Amino acid sequence: MKQTPVLEGAFVSDPEPALVGSCCRSCDTVAFPASFTCPNPRCSRKDVVAAPISRTGRLASWTTVHFPPPPPFVAPDPFVPITVVEVEFTSEGIQVVGPLTGASPDRLRTGMAMETVVEPYYTDDSGEVIGWKFRPAEGGGDE
């Protein structure tokens, strides 16, 4: 089946799944999704390159969404609640939101290690739409 990324260039699957943002070569500011320029107002050089973000971060927060979001979200019928997690990537100094996968929300604890994976979001007429998700890291207890 044809696979389309939910956002072109926002993640890679090889050599391992990871988010891709932009990093400023002048002031090291990381942005996600990647920006065409540096969002630091005090940076005058604004020289950015695409930069993969660490695969593993720590869980900052989460919530389970109990009612289906509107389109373009594609909700199964009957709707199964989805859990949205916020993961902090310390080296890059950013926190990113994405769907939880591979674990029940009951297992979640603030600070636990989470890793990025690339999985299907939904299937439509054009094929499979894939994007980033987060799951508790392999063998990961608290970070």
Place this chain on the structure above:
Amino acid sequence: MSDVIVAGVGLHPWGKFPEKSWVEMGAEVAMGAVADAGMEWTDVEAMVSGAMQWGGSTGMRSGNTIAAALGETGVPIANINNACASGGSLMRAAYAMITSGMHDSVLVIGTDKSPKGYFPSVPVLADEPRPPVDMVRWQVGVPNPAYWALEMRKRMEAYGSTEEHLAQVKVKNSRHGSLNPYARYRKAFTLEQVLASPMVCDPLRLLEICATSDGAAAVMLVSDKKARRLGVRPLVKVAACSLASGEFGDPTIRIPLLAAASDGAATAPLLSESRLAAQMAYEQAGLGPEDMDFVELPDNSSWHELQYLETMGFCGEGESEKLLDAGETALGGRLPVCPSGGFSSFGEATMAQGILQIVEVTWQLRGTAGARQVEGARKAITEVYGAQANNSACILTT
């Protein structure tokens, strides 16, 4: 520089009005504010109106649409959209027109009809090279209350806030709203009823998140010279009208974005735009939080009320729950919060909700707020919560 006086206000009841257009609602409050000021429609020197995205092209130029209905007079009309901060942005635009001496009277109008449920995305150009982040966040599945829930869980971790605190905010505001004939929801809920309402984005329940409503509000602002001529009594003065945007390094994940500076790396405070807007307003008025007799803040959810008390400088971080527990934020307490009943009793009508707050404060300062009157109210601050880091605060005094 002229003082700016609230000479008249107009408010439409809030709810769902499928039989009535937003133009009729807007025209009604416009004429209400003009009449309340003792003026005629043809005396209005300029208008600013909320550019209503759900109303299509005519909605985006709502001021012109309303003027055409009421009779065109050729006055300057500016239509402004700043998401939920639109009301404050309109107030600020009108305020600047009067303080600059450009006009002696400016009519501020907000009228809005909102789609039911989660706010959907607004259609975008199909031939943009990349989908806008607003599309992506829906594909990920992050409705607005999820953003607030993510912040609330952090608050629970940091300060031990509980689900009962969230419910108590609604209990209090629903009691206030039950006293307001203009509110959409006039039922006073008990703690048990709030806690029994369905979970939407945990820990936020249905009754702890404001609905989307149809609503309209208008304010007639005039110069002090004009106010004297009109014989306005009492003089409700706009002491400050701020507008602020977000700062780089703010850890808030802003609707509709999907990332922010991490809490550990943040170089600006949570809701930096809201903190700035409040600070700017205090500075402009030469007053501080301790001078305020009550506050109308953006209780878009129960989390907002807890967070904004801190963001607006009324207490330290993690202390809002104590004010709530002690009853200080209820009518009769030291600092009544949302005596109108707040957005939880009215629902969001984005173009109008900031102006709704000004109408409520004006009635309170005039001493005509009826059963929900804050005793001896002389000074109050209003603040909204705007998407994508937009915010405004107003201080009114008498």
